[in-house]
Amino acid sequence: AIAQSPIWGLGKTIALEYPDLWGGLVDNPDIAELLAEIGAQDKEGQVAYRDGQRHVARMVKSTVPVSGKASFSSEASYLITGGLGALGIRFARWMVADRGVRNLVLMGRSAPSDEVREILAEMEKTGARVLVMNADVSDQAQMIRLFQEIDASMPPLKGIIHAAGVLDDGVLAQQNIARFEKVMAPKIAGAWNLHTLTRERDLDFFVCFSSIASLMGSAGQANYAAANAFLDTFAHFRHALGLPALGINWGAWADFGLAAEMATQKRDRLAGFGINIIDIDKGTLRLDALMGQSERVQISVSPMDWSRFLQQFPTVPPLLSELTQLSPVAKIAxxxxxxxxxxxxxxxxxxxxxxxxxxxxxxxxxxxxxxxxxxxxxxxxxxxxxxxxxxxxxxxxxxxxxxxxxxxxxxxxxxxxxxxxxxxxxxxxxxxxxxxxxxxxxxxxxxx
The missing domain is CATH 1.10.1200.10 (ACP-like)
Structure with missing residues (x-):
């Protein structure tokens, strides 16, 4: 069930922080299937049972072309939650400058920074109309008022990019319910509010910005991995209802936002783990291509050095086994x-x-x-x-x-x-x- 999906992000992080205690994730087994999993020797960490069939998780290289283009209309409005943040505002500028969007609604909990105000002015000089709304996407009453304002003052809403999110990192031993709620609210309650308040609207797209943390876990980010795991399942949930949906599990972004706020040595450590940063220009091209395709509901975009990344595991996780071929090398420390x-x-x-x-x-x-x-x-x-x-x-x-x-x-x-x-x-x-x-x-x- 979609309500249980955060457990999968949480579980993947527990596996990293407490490998000696962790067994695995098993979805929807009957008693016999559960007992079989307990005794299984194949090291699968993520298993789901459907109609008596055992399914295991794998990440594979995508065949989605990178040359596609999203479909935007100058006669429609588009909403970006987290649109006043470092990432959201840059995608807003791209939509206006490169893709001809003329009506945008940018919302966030805080007032625009000086840098964001400059970008807003730049977009308005081109003739774009930008409605800036201070609202909490996890608050249903505030979101109802936001959609009322859109309906009263903007052209029909045709698309949503849900990019809102916050961090509150710490290993599980340091976490508490309040810190989980803080991180999960914009992702989970926010996505659900957007869904329930727009499901009767004729949207062209509904894009959720998730994270690679929900796919592989992230030590120190159990709350963030759990929140984004919900978004991953949420995209498939909407798709099953026949509604537009796309979930993108982004890696770490370059030059701005959460990645840039880290100290340089922290970014170097990410690279040391094999997780490189996403250049904004390449990331924008990927977003454009993914919004222009219908083959995939969920996809990850992240520059990875797999040889480095896999060093943190005693053996290659089954989830990643399709991505790299390993050869044994004797190494004496x-x-x-x-x-x-x-x-x-x-x-x-x-x-x-x-x-x-x-x-x-x-x-x-x-x-x-x-x-x-x-x-x-x-x-x-x-x-x-x-x-x-x-x-x-x-x-x-x-x-x-x-x-x-x-x-x-x-x-x-x-x-x-x-x-x-x-x-x-x-x-x-x-x-x-x-x-x-x-x-x-x-x-x-x-x-x-």
């Missing part, structure tokens, strides 16, 4: 060799120095500044830094540490002891393990 050759009494000190240097590296400080007794959750590690450290430990020591552990009230010394226990003498004395790396593949992907 220096730290593991050092531990294997060291006597038992020296291993704790080696691990302590290794962890302190790793934390210092992600914090960009001198290791001598770190007190090995200081709790990790007071050192300034954010979720991206924690993922970077987790990935390094996994690649170099061949063990998985839950993200939540890096946010606990535990110091470097105790953390090192925990790793030493997890490694165990048997593993340290074993022969070097073989890991897998993907063939280099860095390009802007459209994934179905």
């Amino acid at each position: 220096h730290i593991k060799s050092q531990l294997e050759q060291a006597p038992e009494e020296a291993r704790e000190g080696i691990l302590t120095d290794y962890i302190r240097n790793g934390i210092a590296n992600v914090l960009k400080i001198n290791p001598d500044q770190l007190d090995v007794q200081q709790p990790l959750n007071t050192m300034g590690l954010d979720s991206l830094m924690a993922i970077e450290l987790k990935n390094r430990i996994r690649m170099e020591l061949d063990i998985d540490i839950p993200i939540a552990t890096l946010m606990e009230d535990i110091g470097i010394l105790d953390f090192s002891r925990k790793i030493k226990t997890q490694l165990g003498e048997t593993q340290l004395d074993a022969s070097p393990s073989v890991t897998s790396t993907a063939r280099p593949d860095s390009e802007e992907e459209m994934l179905a």
